[in-house]
Amino acid sequence: MSKEFIYTEIADGIASQIRNGVLKPGDKLPSVRMMCQEHRVSMNTAKRVFLELESQSLVESKPQSGYFVSRLMSVKLPLPEVSRPSLMANNDEPDELISRVYENMGKKGITFFSIGIPSGDLLPQAKLKKEIIQATRELKDGGTEYEELHGNLKLRRMIAVRSLQWGGNLNENDLVTTNGGMNALSFCLMALGKPGDTIAIESPCYPGILQLANGLGLNVLELPTHPTTGIEIEALRKVIPQINLCLLIPNFNSPLGSCMPDDHKKEIVQLLSEHHIPLIEDDVYGDLYFGSSRPKCCKSFDEDGNVLYCSSISKTLAPGYRVGWIAPGKYKKKIMKLKLLHSTSSISIVNEAVANFLKSGRYEKHLQQMRRALQNNYQNYVQTIADYFPEGTKISRPQGGLSLWIEFDKKIRTTELYDLAIKQNISIAPGRMFTLQDQFENCMRLCIGLPWTEETRLCLQQVGNLAKKL
Amino acid sequence: MSKEFIYTEIADGIASQIRNGVLKPGDKLPSVRMMCQEHRVSMNTAKRVFLELESQSLVESKPQSGYFVSRLMSVKLPLPEVSRPSLMANNDEPDELISRVYENMGKKGITFFSIGIPSGDLLPQAKLKKEIIQATRELKDGGTEYEELHGNLKLRRMIAVRSLQWGGNLNENDLVTTNGGMNALSFCLMALGKPGDTIAIESPCYPGILQLANGLGLNVLELPTHPTTGIEIEALRKVIPQINLCLLIPNFNSPLGSCMPDDHKKEIVQLLSEHHIPLIEDDVYGDLYFGSSRPKCCKSFDEDGNVLYCSSISKTLAPGYRVGWIAPGKYKKKIMKLKLLHSTSSISIVNEAVANFLKSGRYEKHLQQMRRALQNNYQNYVQTIADYFPEGTKISRPQGGLSLWIEFDKKIRTTELYDLAIKQNISIAPGRMFTLQDQFENCMRLCIGLPWTEETRLCLQQVGNLAKKL
Numbered sequence: 040m041s042k043e044f045i046y047t048e049i050a051d052g053i054a055s056q057i058r059n060g061v062l063k064p065g066d067k068l069p070s071v072r073m074m075c076q077e078h079r080v081s082m083n084t085a086k087r088v089f090l091e092l093e094s095q096s097l098v099e100s101k102p103q104s105g106y107f108v109s110r111l112m113s114v115k116l117p118l119p120e121v122s123r124p125s126l127m128a129n130n131d132e133p134d135e136l137i138s139r140v141y142e143n144m145g146k147k148g149i150t151f152f153s154i155g156i157p158s159g160d161l162l163p164q165a166k167l168k169k170e171i172i173q174a175t176r177e178l179k180d181g182g183t184e185y186e187e188l189h190g191n192l193k194l195r196r197m198i199a200v201r202s203l204q205w206g207g208n209l210n211e212n213d214l215v216t217t218n219g220g221m222n223a224l225s226f227c228l229m230a231l232g233k234p235g236d237t238i239a240i241e242s243p244c245y246p247g248i249l250q251l252a253n254g255l256g257l258n259v260l261e262l263p264t265h266p267t268t269g270i271e272i273e274a275l276r277k278v279i280p281q282i283n284l285c286l287l288i289p290n291f292n293s294p295l296g297s298c299m300p301d302d303h304k305k306e307i308v309q310l311l312s313e314h315h316i317p318l319i320e321d322d323v324y325g326d327l328y329f330g331s332s333r334p335k336c337c338k339s340f341d342e343d344g345n346v347l348y349c350s351s352i353s354k355t356l357a358p359g360y361r362v363g364w365i366a367p368g369k370y371k372k373k374i375m376k377l378k379l380l381h382s383t384s385s386i387s388i389v390n391e392a393v394a395n396f397l398k399s400g401r402y403e404k405h406l407q408q409m410r411r412a413l414q415n416n417y418q419n420y421v422q423t424i425a426d427y428f429p430e431g432t433k434i435s436r437p438q439g440g441l442s443l444w445i446e447f448d449k450k451i452r453t454t455e456l457y458d459l460a461i462k463q464n465i466s467i468a469p470g471r472m473f474t475l476q477d478q479f480e481n482c483m484r485l486c487i488g489l490p491w492t493e494e495t496r497l498c499l500q501q502v503g504n505l506a507k508k509l
Numbered sequence: 510m511s512k513e514f515i516y517t518e519i520a521d522g523i524a525s526q527i528r529n530g531v532l533k534p535g536d537k538l539p540s541v542r543m544m545c546q547e548h549r550v551s552m553n554t555a556k557r558v559f560l561e562l563e564s565q566s567l568v569e570s571k572p573q574s575g576y577f578v579s580r581l582m583s584v585k586l587p588l589p590e591v592s593r594p595s596l597m598a599n600n601d602e603p604d605e606l607i608s609r610v611y612e613n614m615g616k617k618g619i620t621f622f623s624i625g626i627p628s629g630d631l632l633p634q635a636k637l638k639k640e641i642i643q644a645t646r647e648l649k650d651g652g653t654e655y656e657e658l659h660g661n662l663k664l665r666r667m668i669a670v671r672s673l674q675w676g677g678n679l680n681e682n683d684l685v686t687t688n689g690g691m692n693a694l695s696f697c698l699m700a701l702g703k704p705g706d707t708i709a710i711e712s713p714c715y716p717g718i719l720q721l722a723n724g725l726g727l728n729v730l731e732l733p734t735h736p737t738t739g740i741e742i743e744a745l746r747k748v749i750p751q752i753n754l755c756l757l758i759p760n761f762n763s764p765l766g767s768c769m770p771d772d773h774k775k776e777i778v779q780l781l782s783e784h785h786i787p788l789i790e791d792d793v794y795g796d797l798y799f800g801s802s803r804p805k806c807c808k809s810f811d812e813d814g815n816v817l818y819c820s821s822i823s824k825t826l827a828p829g830y831r832v833g834w835i836a837p838g839k840y841k842k843k844i845m846k847l848k849l850l851h852s853t854s855s856i857s858i859v860n861e862a863v864a865n866f867l868k869s870g871r872y873e874k875h876l877q878q879m880r881r882a883l884q885n886n887y888q889n890y891v892q893t894i895a896d897y898f899p900e901g902t903k904i905s906r907p908q909g910g911l912s913l914w915i916e917f918d919k920k921i922r923t924t925e926l927y928d929l930a931i932k933q934n935i936s937i938a939p940g941r942m943f944t945l946q947d948q949f950e951n952c953m954r955l956c957i958g959l960p961w962t963e964e965t966r967l968c969l970q971q972v973g974n975l976a977k978k979l
Binding site for chain 1: 611614615626629632634635637638641642645646650651652653654655656657658688689691692695703704717720721724726823826827828829830831846847849850851852853854855856857858859
């Protein structure tokens with residue numbers, strides 16, 4: 040029997056006991072050592088069993104104490120439905136709603152469940168300050184002169200090295216830096232789309248992408264998307280003749296938190312490549328996985344340079360630094376030209392500082408802490424939602440990232456909930472923001488990147504109480 | 510007789526003596542005190558006479574010694590002709606040539622007459638480093654979080670205060686920051702132009718603008734431009750029915766160095782406003798005047814918010830910081846949305862540092878030094894060109910900025926000159942880069958923002974010698 044088979048067999052056995060209720064939430068599992076003896080397997084195999092169960096959110100580890108059945112398992116909130124957007128391109132931008140939600144941004148005293156970035160408390164701000172000061176001192180010109188057009192070489196090397204983690208094998212010349220992740224996406228859309236072209240995206244989708252595509256005159260085709268496995272391949276296959284472009288967030292998509300299985304990624308990359316439809320991949324959340332390993336990217340399966348891989352540090356390290364990048368495959372020349380024309384150069388100081396931070400190994404440690412904090416937040420959110428939100432509330436099962444997607448009963452309109460909540464200094468993101476058509480009126484996105492404090496818990500309870508009133 | 514009339518009358522008299530050769534290059538002029546006695550005018554009036562003559566580059570002041578007839582007057586190089594581009598929109602982008610010139614950028618050991626930014630030697634790099642370090646320490650979040658969408662408040666206030674110098678009267682809310690000047694122009698073009706629209710510009714024109722407009726699918730209409738007074742108003746008037754947009758660099762236009770007279774600015778602003786054609790004004794060189802006072806801007810004459818005023822510190826302080834701004838008038842909402850979608854936020858650290866530098870008063874001192882250095886460079890370039898360039902060479906008369914425009918005899922092709930010069934590690938910018946049509950093959954732009962050293966002088970001589978061979 041292969042090693043591969045042994046550990047999945049053991050894991051499946053335990054998983055079914057958990058699902059059948061033989062093992063209850065909070066129950067302690069046997070130690071790794073005991074597992075070795077019981078099943079006559081190596082330490083490595085025993086460890087892989089727990090990693091597997093952990094990646095399925097079935098068990099959780101407690102430092103110094105071992106593994107326990109996840110408390111999440113006591114929560115029986117149903118999953119939202121697969122989205123069923125209209126398969127006509129729509130452009131009904133919820134401008135007024137987005138303005139209403141954004142106009143309060145940055146105001147003191149408001150609890151922002153509505154924003155999609157990590158709270159400052161989760162970021163290594165003191166260490167980053169030191170890196171900026173160091174970089175400014177060490178850069179010969181103090182960062183006053185233009186960088187080379189590709190962007191900071193050290194940073195590109197570090198990104199290339201890190202690509203091995205997600206099954207990529209980039210080198211420094213495959214990469215071009217940008218002023219953050221949205222800037223990367225904007226270059227890709229400008230390079231490859233022309234007004235009247237049609238772009239396929241997930242539904243629900245991050246509002247910035249909808250507005251960007253719409254603003255560039257593209258027809259936006261929202262496709263059915265599963266809350267845990269992402270865009271539906273069959274739906275994509277059907278619209279292939281209509282589309283010129285595709286943009287996906289395969290890993291921990293905001294707002295759903297879905298993660299496309301590897302075989303879906305591979306199939307979609309092949310499908311689009313065959314039809315010469317460029318795939319723009321947004322991987323800004325990829326490093327924020329809750330399981331035991333980093334998911335692969337579509338770029339991992341890219342054989343002919345048809346995937347434009349975009350990412351940044353805005354969701355993991357420092358949103359305000361605007362450090363992002365593209366691995367544009369065979370479209371590099373177009374992207375380089377757009378960078379030259381629209382922004383001339385990236386900003387040396389911040390790019391150099393981030394490169395040094397990555398090189399020091401601190402980024403990896405920071406990510407470990409951050410992932411733990413987010414996963415913990417997620418479990419606390421779920422428990423609070425189960426306790427205080429109206430009956431019938433459905434929630435997504437993010438396997439990473441910063442977002443949780445809530446689907447209420449049809450009667451509860453989240454634009455109304457927004458108005459009630461903001462009066463209590465709580466900001467949420469109504470579902471209508473995440474589409475260009477008439478759907479998701481009973482949904483909302485919650486950011487789980489806030490520090491989990493008593494205040495956060497009370498505010499979340501309050502959202503539930505307000506929803507019950509509606 | 511009004512004061513206004515007295516000082517211009519006296520100045521005109523002296524100017525005509527200089528032009529007639531009664532006063533020779535290097536001759537000392539009477540002191541301010543003597544001028545008062547001779548003409549029975551006040552000190553102020555006498556001073557205005559000299560400022561007026563200085564702004565026409567007829568006289569130059571020497572510290573502690575008084576005013577002298579400018580040495581430049583000994584150089585009798587003719588002015589280039591008013592450009593006569595085809596009045597059909599063209600899109601023949603000199604891509605290959607631009608790549609050839611840019612591919613060497615940043616290489617050590619090359620003298621870059623081809624780039625349009627000041628050399629690092631002219632910039633206060635040490636002081637800026639201190640400002641960056643200070644800003645990083647003082648910003649509560651170390652700059653890791655997003656700024657407000659308008660951009661750094663302190664910076665916007667300082668820009669608003671400085672607008673008084675050019676006859677503007679902006680307030681902080683009139684301004685939106687951008688990642689440098691090109692980013693400002695790119696937002697304006699994206700906000701106001703759609704593919705197929707026609708944009709009127711000066712000819713010759715900065716290549717980045719040509720490529721940007723062309724890349725966005727705009728038809729580019731290059732208009733006749735006078736080497737000292739800028740775009741020809743009558744030419745613009747004639748094409749009004751054809752155009753949707755106009756973009757001008759009224760002050761010290763690159764590559765010509767021309768400066769539109771105030772009455773031209775006023776007339777153009779009114780003309781475009783009447784026809785509801787937005788005017789994008791690029792004022793990145795405005796602070797680099799050689800005369801005694803800062804020229805006004807088109808924005809100074811803007812009564813209905815139809816002028817989008819763009820500027821940056823890239824030509825005066827730190828190209829690599831990418832700090833720019835727009836006063837978008839009535840188009841602010843569109844610009845703000847584009848900023849949100851394409852770049853999300855400016856980068857706090859550099860914007861805060863620049864704001865503090867401006868606030869400290871150091872910027873004003875730095876500009877004074879830089880203007881003096883550039884004017885001095887200009888005079889040295891002119892003298893060297895007069896001595897070493899082929900007979901029949903025509904040169905522009907920049908009244909500020911970083912560029913000098915050279916027109917050779919028709920037989921001398923500057924693309925060939927480029928190839929010869931780069932072999933000697935000297936880079937020039939061939940005239941063909943500054944147009945989308947078949948013109949300026951015998952022209953080139955020289956950057957005067959290099960430090961004037963023996964090496965610079967020898968390289969410039971060498972360009973002249975190579976041109977003579979052609």
